[in-house]
Amino acid sequence: MIEVRHLSKSFVKYEKEKGLWGMIKGFVNAKKVITKAVDDLSFSIAKGEVIGYIGANGAGKSTTIKMLTGILTPSSGEVTVDGVIPYKDRITNARNIGVVFGQRTQLWWDLPLIESFTILKDIYQVSDADYTERMTLFNEILHINEFLKSPVRTLSLGQRMRADIAASLLHNPKILYLDEPTIGLDVNAKKNMREAIKKMNASFQTTVILTTHDLDDIEELCQRILIIDAGKLIYDGALSDIKTKYGSDCKVSFVLKEPWKDFVDLAKMMDVDPLSITVTLNDDKLEIGFDKRNLSVATVTATIMKHFEVSDLSIQETDIEAIVARIYREGHA
């Protein structure tokens, strides 16, 4: 469905010096600053996939989406979306795609929401029957009827986002690009939004590409993730793989009734290599860090509870949040 080969995009900025003299100098030879926002990206996406596209701020996610949607012309490399080169044949491409940029609406600001829909119906030449059917469906999953008559500028962020999603789906696009569709939404609204995306994907085999900083979105929706860092693709694979690769670190914390005084050889008690675990004891708080591949949570708790009296205990597994933070920090996966 989507083929991307060695895709790059550089932005050129002319740095201006301050003051009048700087301005005059700027006319003669402004300092050219080139930002490589996307750097030699290659991937392909099949029909019906839901892809999580993640990366730190400024990594190049939105820039990639803009090249896929035809807004930006790539500096180099190739991109085809359903056989169409987006920036060369924008009109054909536009019929195949739906786009939501969470930070800005695609709707007509001053018009009542319903008018935006009727205009879009005409623009995309949606038949009356399809229109009625889809509007009913959108109301079922996105509850838009309650504010259909309000001008878009008066909608709350969550309402506007639902409206934007519905608008992007009105022509039943093959591909849906969602750039931060849950930004600023409350817990319930996020949940509904995810439900809506799931339903659309299930009912119409819509291919979805989703960028987000909320990793719950990813866990809920995506089988496959792409991680981008400084414009380069650093991971392309299943979410579960990255979890097994990095997610085996585990920590169990206990509050002991009577902390021990002398040295206790926990490693020996649990029959593992002392270097494979970390043990810290602060007053009555004991923390044991280990790798789940060597040691099970059950063994650790059972051992401690057999030898000591425990008043409280908690288990912290490394969540996707921590894994991704680590990958962003290290710049590779």
Next chain:
Amino acid sequence: MKHYLNIYVKFLAQHLKRMLQYRADFLIGAGSFLVIQASGILFIALVFAQIPDLNGWSLDEMIFLYGYFQLPRGLDHLLTDNIWLIPSRVRRGDIDRYLLRPINPLFQVIVERFQIEAFGELAIGIILVAYAIPRLAIVWTPITILLALVFILLGSLIYTSIKLITASIGFWVINSMPIMTTIYNIADFSKYPTTIFPKLVQALVTYFIPFAFVSFLPATALMNKADSTGILVGSIVAVSLLSLLAYRLWLKGLASYQSVGN
């Protein structure tokens, strides 16, 4: 084509609906416009109180020219005024949405607004022309009427093209508004007989920024002061070149459009 027409009509209906909602705005806009126009006509009348004619142009001919000048300008103003907003749309990244819809982006820019106040210009133009015609020795045949209408259309295309050229500069230059207004204001030369200006100005508005084709040359043609075929051909050539250049530049601008970060 039918598809585009349908969308055009839908947008027009939206605008009329909104205009009815904001009647006061419309009246204020049209009113202030009338004041400006009245002072312009007063100025001509004052000049002619001193002299009987200007380079062979009588007061009535001047009024015809002045009125005729308003028609292509009003038409352009009414239909394509939104082109002025292209540079600010570029700066804010609002060109994105045009590129995401399966319709010609320039068409989308244009239908987004109808400058209803332009009816003020059209009204003034029609009143002045109607006033001047019986006082002039123009022989009206179906051909001259057709010619007059064609010239109005061509004239407004000159406006639109020049506006689009200057607006497209906004893809490369952050603040292109001064360029736009300066060039647009050069059109004012066409309100008066171009021959009263220095040769350099005449050449400028005929060959370089061809505003002379907007009203001065068509008016001379209609009043039989010059060869109308030559002016018609000249006008068609000027409009073709100019609109081609304008559309090319706009497409080039779209290709180098950088959007904004988000």
